[in-house]
Amino acid sequence: MENTLYIKDNMDSPNYEVFYKDNIPSVDHPLHYHDFLEIYYHAEGDCDYIIDSRIYTLKHGDIVLINNQRLHRAVIKDMTKPYRRFVLWLEYNYLETLLGGKIEYNTMIGKESRTEIFRLPGQQSEEIESIFRKMCRESEVEDFASSYLQESYLSQLLLLFCRYSQNSQSVEETTFENDEMIQSIMDYIDQHYMEPITLDMIAQHFFMNKYHLMRKFKKHTRMTIMDYCKKRRLIIARNYLMEGARIQDIYKLSGFDDYSNFFRAFKSAYQMSPRDYKNYMIQSHNSTIQLAVDRDQINKKH
Numbered sequence: 001m002e003n004t005l006y007i008k009d010n011m012d013s014p015n016y017e018v019f020y021k022d023n024i025p026s027v028d029h030p031l032h033y034h035d036f037l038e039i040y041y042h043a044e045g046d047c048d049y050i051i052d053s054r055i056y057t058l059k060h061g062d063i064v065l066i067n068n069q070r071l072h073r074a075v076i077k078d079m080t081k082p083y084r085r086f087v088l089w090l091e092y093n094y095l096e097t098l099l100g101g102k103i104e105y106n107t108m109i110g111k112e113s114r115t116e117i118f119r120l121p122g123q124q125s126e127e128i129e130s131i132f133r134k135m136c137r138e139s140e141v142e143d144f145a146s147s148y149l150q151e152s153y154l155s156q157l158l159l160l161f162c163r164y165s166q167n168s169q170s171v172e173e174t175t176f177e178n179d180e181m182i183q184s185i186m187d188y189i190d191q192h193y194m195e196p197i198t199l200d201m202i203a204q205h206f207f208m209n210k211y212h213l214m215r216k217f218k219k220h221t222r223m224t225i226m227d228y229c230k231k232r233r234l235i236i237a238r239n240y241l242m243e244g245a246r247i248q249d250i251y252k253l254s255g256f257d258d259y260s261n262f263f264r265a266f267k268s269a270y271q272m273s274p275r276d277y278k279n280y281m282i283q284s285h286n287s288t289i290q291l292a293v294d295r296d297q298i299n300k301k302h
Contacts, residue, residue: 015094016154020136023083031071031221032230033235037090037110038072039161040064045083049117050221053186055148056117061125063118063161066224067094067111069235073222073254086132088157098155099162108162120164128164131157181206182220185213189229193236193255197229234269238261238277247274 007162009302011017034116040049042058049056051072058064058074066072080186092111099105101271106112120128135153138146202225203210217225237254251262263274272278 003073005189006125009047010034011089011091013146014091016090017130018086018087018088018135018139018150018154020084020086020132022082024080024082031073031231033069033071033225034066034089035068036093037095037159038064038297039088039090039109039175040066041086041128042087044080044081045074045085046078047083048077049173050075051116053183053190054255055183056115058117059119061120061122061129063120063125063128065109065113065161066116067117070241071231075220080229086129086136088132088135088154090154093232095158098151099158103159105158106166107164109158113165115165118161118164124164126162128157128160131160154300169227181208181213182217185217186228187226187227189232193229193233195255197226197255198256199225228298230265231269235266237266242275247278 023286040063042060042062042064044060045058047058049058049065049072051064051070054213056062056077074085076085095105097112108115131153135150135157138150138153157271184206188202188205189197199210200216204211206213214225217223217228221228221230233254233256237256240250241247241252248259254262256262256265259262266274266277272280
């Protein structure tokens, strides 16, 4: 099994990271997910964007909001053209620190937001891109002012996202024949993950030749149907794990047929056992809280 099917990016910073990517793409990345908020600014490139089973065609200046555990990927349609984008990764606890108590950000850009794509007028998108550039420039500087300037720019970005989310142009999902089929398959798996799912069963349900179905799904998502099903179950299993469910019960709750298959899949995806992963996430969470406490104490002294 290819471990690359289970790409899961992690931040080195406890709060946020911002970066700019400018390249001629050579490979497509498969569907993946994060445990934090991702805000993506599309500067240039011919691509569609998949979030779960929804597909959007991006234009210059579009802003994509990807909440935690949403499977997503950019589908590059022309590999000969530059692909430029700004990406912001942000922990929800830090988002609460910056905006909590000031505005009701959750329905605008947080976990309760129903908006996935902002399409803004030119002047507003240029304003967003300018702040992204400033943040990226400061991220390469190491002096007494850089971290404070980055945080200032970040606050500006988030407030503008919240403001513009109220009047941004709605972006309809892309509808192509093949994409509709892929979306339907993903929806079917999301609804039936607790049941035994086979390729023959899905092909029969959609009245399609299973080999034709396999090729279309793999071309679109860069993974097989059964790998997608396994990824979905692993995300659900991880949620149960973090909610305190017994490890011995999680495989049943997430649709795996037996514990050994669940254990092997989990370790392949996360490079550690379910128990070790849970301990790791608890330690990471405690470390983040301690860093925030230390920072508050430092700020009070000054």
